[in-house]
């Protein structure tokens with residue numbers, strides 16, 4: 026979701042920046058990029074890597090970070106959808122391809138409602154669905170299970186290196202959205218959602234599975 030369907034990466038950056046300044050720890054866009062796809066807890070651990078955080082302190086920081094994030098996300102609307110998202114979701118629906126949302130975020134349902142696209146998804150797996158966050162495969166396996174589809178029949182759309190690793194660990198094919206530097210390990214790479222060529226991807230996937238079967 027974050028960084029694929031909408032650019033909440035910027036809102037996460039702003040809220041972490043505010044927290045980091047208050048707590049006097051270094052934070053910049055480069056560090057923010059490393060947080061793509063990670064859970065809130067794992068992100069905080071990375072931002073505060075030079076500080077030993079006991080559970081109550083970690084909880085306090087997570088609550089604060091999320092408060093800042095929600096303040097910023099409150100004004101989100103369907104205008105914040107990334108270009109081409111609705112077209113791609115419509116195309117998938119027309120093709121009878123099931124759609125699952127798999128995000129590490131605990132704010133997934135809130136954001137999706139703000140964006141007005143909840144009805145497109147056959148299932149939603151979020152930060153509450155599994156214990157082990159990306160790069161573990163658990164979230165994607167949860168999504169495949171909710172759709173009742175075997176993992177190797179799933180194609181994941183990801184913007185983060187941690188997510189690509191998670192999808193491959195789940196034995197799924199991955200479309201990477203973004204620069205080669207970030208999503209270079211994906212099976213297919215497109216700079217943005219509105220440039221995804223679904224027919225090309227499906228053809229290639231079918232060709233590969235035909236070779237495997239023969």
Ligand code: G6P
Pocket residue numbers: 027028037060061062063064065068091128129130131132133152185
């Ligand atoms: C997403 C984003 C991360 C974010 C994480 C947790 O996967 O890519 O940058 O930190 O979700 O989000 P949350 O909304 O639960 O704080």
